[in-house]
Amino acid sequence: MKEKILSVGIDIGTSTTQLVFSNLTIENTASAFSIPKIRIVDKKVIYKSEIYFTPLRSAIEIDGESVRKIIEKEYKRARIQPEDVDTGAVIITGETARKENASMVLNKLSGLAGDFVVATAGPDLESIIAGKGAGADLLSKTKRSIVANLDIGGGTTNISVFKDGEIIDTTCLDIGGRLIKINPKTMRLEYISEKIKKLAEKMRISLEVNKEIRINDIKAITNRMSEILEEVLGVKEATEDLNLLLTTKDLKRNYNIEYISFSGGVADCTYEEDSYSNNFQYGDIGIILGKSIKDSILFEKFSIYKPPETIRATVVGAGSHTTDISGSTITFTKDIFPLKNIPILKLSEEDEKLNYQSLSQRIKEKVEWFNLDNGNQQVALSLKGVKNLSFKELQAMAESIIAGMKEILNLNIPLIVVVENDIAKALGQTIHRYLGYKKDVVCIDSVRVENGDFIDIGKPLANGRVVPIVIKTLAFGY
Amino acid sequence: MVSEKELREIVEQVIAELGGKSSKDMIEQVVQECTDIDNTDNSELPDITTIDLKKQLLVPNPENPEEYLSMKAKTPARVGVWRAGPRYKTETLLRFRADHAVAMDAVFTNVSEEILEEMNLFTVKTKCRDKDEYLTRPDLGRKFDDEEIKKIKDKCKLNPQVQIVVADGLSSTAIEANIKDILPVINQGLEGYGVNTGTPFFIKFGRVPSMDVVSEVTKADVTCLLVGERPGLATGESMSAYIAYKSTVGMPEARRTVVSNIHQGGTAAVEAGAHIAHVIKEMLDQKASGLDLEL
Numbered sequence: 001m002k003e004k005i006l007s008v009g010i011d012i013g014t015s016t017t018q019l020v021f022s023n024l025t026i027e028n029t030a031s032a033f034s035i036p037k038i039r040i041v042d043k044k045v046i047y048k049s050e051i052y053f054t055p056l057r058s059a060i061e062i063d064g065e066s067v068r069k070i071i072e073k074e075y076k077r078a079r080i081q082p083e084d085v086d087t088g089a090v091i092i093t094g095e096t097a098r099k100e101n102a103s104m105v106l107n108k109l110s111g112l113a114g115d116f117v118v119a120t121a122g123p124d125l126e127s128i129i130a131g132k133g134a135g136a137d138l139l140s141k142t143k144r145s146i147v148a149n150l151d152i153g154g155g156t157t158n159i160s161v162f163k164d165g166e167i168i169d170t171t172c173l174d175i176g177g178r179l180i181k182i183n184p185k186t187m188r189l190e191y192i193s194e195k196i197k198k199l200a201e202k203m204r205i206s207l208e209v210n211k212e213i214r215i216n217d218i219k220a221i222t223n224r225m226s227e228i229l230e231e232v233l234g235v236k237e238a239t240e241d242l243n244l245l246l247t248t249k250d251l252k253r254n255y256n257i258e259y260i261s262f263s264g265g266v267a268d269c270t271y272e273e274d275s276y277s278n279n280f281q282y283g284d285i286g287i288i289l290g291k292s293i294k295d296s297i298l299f300e301k302f303s304i305y306k307p308p309e310t311i312r313a314t315v316v317g318a319g320s321h322t323t324d325i326s327g328s329t330i331t332f333t334k335d336i337f338p339l340k341n342i343p344i345l346k347l348s349e350e351d352e353k354l355n356y357q358s359l360s361q362r363i364k365e366k367v368e369w370f371n372l373d374n375g376n377q378q379v380a381l382s383l384k385g386v387k388n389l390s391f392k393e394l395q396a397m398a399e400s401i402i403a404g405m406k407e408i409l410n411l412n413i414p415l416i417v418v419v420e421n422d423i424a425k426a427l428g429q430t431i432h433r434y435l436g437y438k439k440d441v442v443c444i445d446s447v448r449v450e451n452g453d454f455i456d457i458g459k460p461l462a463n464g465r466v467v468p469i470v471i472k473t474l475a476f477g478y
Numbered sequence: 479m480v481s482e483k484e485l486r487e488i489v490e491q492v493i494a495e496l497g498g499k500s501s502k503d504m505i506e507q508v509v510q511e512c513t514d515i516d517n518t519d520n521s522e523l524p525d526i527t528t529i530d531l532k533k534q535l536l537v538p539n540p541e542n543p544e545e546y547l548s549m550k551a552k553t554p555a556r557v558g559v560w561r562a563g564p565r566y567k568t569e570t571l572l573r574f575r576a577d578h579a580v581a582m583d584a585v586f587t588n589v590s591e592e593i594l595e596e597m598n599l600f601t602v603k604t605k606c607r608d609k610d611e612y613l614t615r616p617d618l619g620r621k622f623d624d625e626e627i628k629k630i631k632d633k634c635k636l637n638p639q640v641q642i643v644v645a646d647g648l649s650s651t652a653i654e655a656n657i658k659d660i661l662p663v664i665n666q667g668l669e670g671y672g673v674n675t676g677t678p679f680f681i682k683f684g685r686v687p688s689m690d691v692v693s694e695v696t697k698a699d700v701t702c703l704l705v706g707e708r709p710g711l712a713t714g715e716s717m718s719a720y721i722a723y724k725s726t727v728g729m730p731e732a733r734r735t736v737v738s739n740i741h742q743g744g745t746a747a748v749e750a751g752a753h754i755a756h757v758i759k760e761m762l763d764q765k766a767s768g769l770d771l772e773l
Contacts, residue, residue, distance in 0.1 A: 033718075033736040035745045035753050036773070144545060329753045388746045391659045422745075425752035429667050437670060463773065 002027045002041075003462055006080070008088035009319020010071060012054055012105060014096050015154025015178045015265060015284075017067060018312060019049040019074045020319040021085075026462060028328070036328040038466045043320040047078040048312060054096065059191065062092070062101045064108035071112055082112050087458055087468050089318040093126045093153065123158060123172035123248045125472055126314070127151065131160030131167070133317025134263040134307035141165030145258040147305070148233060151313055152266035152289070154178035155193075159232065159251065169252050173232065173245045175225045177266045177286025182213055184280040189213050199224065199241060215279075219292070222285055226292040233257060235301045260298060261305040263313030270294045271306050323458075325466045327446030331428020332460070334440045336414055337467065339378075339457045344418065345370050346382040346451045356396040363404025371407065380416040381405060382449050387421045394423070398430040414440035418447050418455065444469070485509055526569065527576045536560040536567060554712035554743070577711040584651035584706070584714035585609070589680065593654055597661060599644060599680040600633055602626045606683035619685035630679070630695050638676030640668060640758055641698035645684030649706030655715040656740055659747035660704065660754075667755025673762060686720050686734070693725040700761050701725050702754065707738065715741040719754050723767035733768035735761070 005024040011017065022045045030037035055066035075082065090109060092102050130151035131137060140147040140162035151158040155176045161169040174195045181191040189209050192200075200207050203224060205217045228245055230236040234253040242250070262270050269290020279287045298304075309316045351362045363381065370379060381401065386393060401417060402409065409415060415435070419427065428443030435441065442457065449455060449471055458468035489505050532551050535558045540546050546558055559570045566574070586609055594601060605621045606612040612619055622630075634641070642664065646653060661678065668675055676696055681688050689703035700723055707716040718738040725733065735757060740750040761767050 033738040035737060035739075035750060144548075329749055329756075331752075388742045389748060391662045391748055394659075394663070394748050423749050425756070426663050426667075426748040429663070429670050429752050429755070433666055433670055465773075 001462075005086045005323070005461065005468065006084055007319050007323055008085045009315045009317070009322070010088070010090040010109075011093060011315035011318055012062060012067060012090070012096065012101075013093045013153050013314065014156070014176065015054060016311070017052045017054045017070055018315040019071060020045050020312065020315050021047040021078055021080060022316075022320040024087075024320065024323060026325060026466070028462070030328075036462075036465055038325060038328045038462050040323075040325060045316055045320060047080070049074040049077075051311060056096070060096060060101075062096050062105060064101075064104045067105060068108045068112065071109060075112065086461075087323045087470070089129075089322040089470065091126065091129065091314070091318050093156070093158075093314060096155070123156070124170045126156075127158035127160040127170040127172060128167050129317035129321060130158050130263055130314040131162060131170075131317070132321035133309055133313035133315070134261055135309070136160065136259075136261050136305075136307065137162045137165050137167070139259060139261070139305055143259065146255050147259040147261065148257045148302075149261045149263060149307070149313075150229065150267075151264040152176060152262060152270075152293075153264040153314070154284070154286075156247065157229065157264070161251065161255070161257065163255065168255065171232065171249060171251045172247045173228065173242075174247055175228065175245060175289075177282070177289055178284045180207070180218070180221070180285045181283055182218075182280050182285070184278060184283050187212050187280070190283070195245060196221065199244060202241065218285055218288055222289040222292040225289060226296045226298075229293065230296060230298060230301075233260070233298065233302075235297060258303060259305045260302040261307045262293070263307055263310045265311045266290045266293070267307075267310040267313075271310070322470050323468050324447075324471070325461070325468050326444040326457075327422055327424060328462075328465050329422065329425040330445060330465075330467065331425050331432065331441060331443040332467070333428075333432055333437075333442075334414075335460065336440060336442070337457055337459045339414075339416070339442070339455075341454050341456065341472075342378055342380045342416060343370075343374065344382050344449045344451060344453045344455060345379045346449065347384075349384070352384055356400040359397075360400035360403035363401065364406070367405060367407050378411075378413050378416070379408060380418050380449075380455055382418040382447075383420070385419040385421040385423050385427070385445070387423075389423065394426055394430055398427060398434055401431060402434055409435070409439060414442055416457075417441075417443045418449055419443070419445040420448050422446060447471070482509060482513055485512060526573050527580065529573070531556065531573070534558075536570070556711075574711070580651075580714045581709035581711065584649040584709040585613070587650045588682075589646050589650045589653050593657065594680050597644075597657055597678075599678055600629075601680045601682055602629055603682045604684055604688055609683070612683040616685060619683055620687035620691070622688070622691055627691070627695055630692065634677040634679070634696050636676075637697045639674050639699050639762060641676040641692060641696045641701045642678040643681055643684075643689060643692050643701065643703050644678065645681040645686075645688060645703055645705045647684060647686070647705035648708040649714055649716070651709070651714045652706035652717040652741065653704070655742075656717045656747040657704065660717075660740065660751040663748050663751030664702070664755050664758075667752050668758060671755065671759040673759060687727070689720060689722065690725045690727045690729060693722070694727060699724060700758050700767070702758060713741050713743055716744060717741065717747075719750070721754065721757060721761065721767060723761045723765060723771075725767075731768075733770070735767050735771055 003026050007022045007024055009020045024040050025042040026038055027041045028036045028038050052070050055063035057063045131149040134149045136147045136149035141164055146163045148161045153176050157173045157175040159171045179193040179196045183190050189207055192207050228242050231238045231242045232251055266286050266289050269287045270293045345366055422445050424443045424445035428441050432441045454472040456470040460467050486509050489508050535546055537558050537560050605618040689701050693701040702721045704719050707718050717740045721735045722733050
């Protein structure tokens with residue numbers, strides 16, 4: 001029995017705004033004689049919007065009303081009603097990914113993007129989404145190798161590194177096609193970002209707005225940008241300029257990348273033969289940057305892979321790869337979904353090795369620390385859990401969770417537990433029993449989260465056997 | 479058995495055939511080595527069944543061992559075992575026989591009285607007199623003598639919503655491995671759903687359709703039989719739950735719902751128990767089981 005979920009992905013980037021609708025098909029893949037195993041068996045993009053320039057009020061402020069109009073128009077074209085959308089993500093990326101924009105856009109789009117969406121991404125999640133949209137995770141799995149995807153957009157380059165299908169590293173740099181804007185008719189400089197200006201100054205190139213540019217200067221800058229990409233990927237020694245352009249932590253570079261792929265708007269200029277009549281036809285440095293990268297040693301040092309999605313990688317990632325589903329044997333005592341933006345409080349491996357009494361003490365401490373930073377609020381306790389535990393261990397685990405989460409239980413909110421191993425149904429039932437069946441309990445499994453993540457849990461699917469989840473990784477790798 | 483004298487002759491002959499000169503000392507040495515029983519290593523043999531087959535790759539110099547092992551991780555099948563000429567290697571053969579022995583033991587042992595006592599299960603026997611008859615007469619493993627039926631009637635709470643029964647089936651080992659963890663979880667789950675349960679008991683020499691008799695005698699709405707599965711070479715500890723709504727003797731098999739593969743390498747007993755409680759709840763709500771039940 002197959003079931004379809006309609007997912008929307010909206011990407012509002014520094015330069016472009018796009019939307020896709022995807023159908024995610026879920027199906028029980030286990031035989032009739034086994035415990036159900038419901039999985040996402042197919043992801044298909046069913047509608048792609050046009051690619052719009054992001055309406056901006058200023059260099060960093062999004063024109064929310066115009067964005068809403070674009071999205072409304074695309075819903076109509078796709079013949080999709082907002083209430084038909086089950087899940088998805090709106091992500092604001094690149095230079096425009098600021099808190100003010102996020103809350104404003106979220107506000108403007110409320111009611112349009114379904115009941116179940118991500119508001120902001122942040123550089124780490126952005127990189128992961130783009131990498132998955134470009135299919136780098138899949139490639140790393142089928143080739144059993146390490147693949148880095150570079151999503152080079154207007155404002156930023158988001159890098160994600162996958163090994164055997166799993167994300168192992170991410171970073172983000174201020175390298176993009178629209179960090180310098182040029183009027184193609186007058187060849188005068190219209191805009192230059194602060195950081196690129198600094199980079200240019202270090203190269204003794206002076207660029208002033210409204211002054212005519214010299215093509216060789218621009219080439220020198222894009223060549224330098226391309227070199228910095230070589231530095232971040234470890235084929236050249238890192239310089240101070242790399243630190244200047246990094247917007248988040250650097251890559252770890254303690255692994256051997258075999259393949260690289262490029263996505264984002266600039267990617268097309270790296271794969272395609274020179275087909276542009278005018279290098280400045282878009283009024284920016286995207287085409288020239290693409291060429292610089294194409295001529296760089298990146299193309300010699302790595303095997304190059306051209307992803308099926310380039311400029312649309314992020315939006316496809318947002319539409320098709322943000323939603324996952326929980327394990328198929330879970331507990332929820334009441335349909336209180338959707339639950340949004342629940343912060344994760346994860347126990348460490350050492351914590352889980354403690355005896356059950358010390359474990360409850362540790363949970364208590366962690367809840368206290370968490371509350372100190374965040375105030376008393378909803379939190380999801382996350383643990384790995386034991387794969388084959390006995391009934392006695394199950395009871396002890398339930399008791400220590402309850403004792404440890406006492407402060408949360410005193411609030412008028414449900415108890416949420418997220419486990420990695422397949423024990424959520426038994427654990428949830430046991431906890432519910434110990435709470436005298438008086439408190440709502442949500443206990444889901446087959447979900448791996450880390451401290452600093454947030455989780456959205458959507459309305460149950462497949463006759464209540466699974467719930468869709470979106471994990472928002474905000475602090476990957478720390 | 480070859481005598482020492484015969485052995486000496488054989489060694490002499492072999493050396494002669496090889497064209498070598500047979501020195502007396504050499505022959506003596508060989509014979510000595512072959513017949514010296516004091517040289518035998520008497521320390522304990524390593525238990526080969528403790529090796530995880532999914533992690534054992536016997537192919538020498540494989541092109542890509544990581545990939546081979548990642549495929550092996552997905553199956554308990556004996557792949558990548560290599561060979562000696564056209565035959566298995568000794569280690570593979572021994573492991574095969576050891577695993578087969580585990581399966582045989584699972585069939586031929588009895589569920590220990592202590593466990594039954596600990597779980598508070600009384601025993602009812604089918605018409606089979608012993609294991610041999612149980613194996614050769616499947617028809618008797620589903621029937622009870624009148625006095626055994628009376629025992630059920632006397633000891634069990636009648637007309638419960640759910641009657642749980644445990645049977646040895648083809649693996650007593652499976653029952654011993656899982657019952658302590660699964661029974662309390664099922665009971666706890668049912669309690670949470672507000673479902674009342676009858677008096678559980680144990681059926682010796684029981685086959686799956688024995689649950690139909692139990693259902694008719696106790697008049698339970700749902701009968702759930704936890705039974706040891708026919709052991710294979712991967713595990714002897716696998717248990718199944720056969721669950722049916724108002725099952726009757728002679729009913730179509732399609733009316734049974736099965737949850738199989740309950741063991742450490744399959745679905746863990748506690749999680750399976752929680753799932754079984756949920757299935758039973760659905761059966762009571764839908765008044766149906768097997769193919770008629772929508773899960």
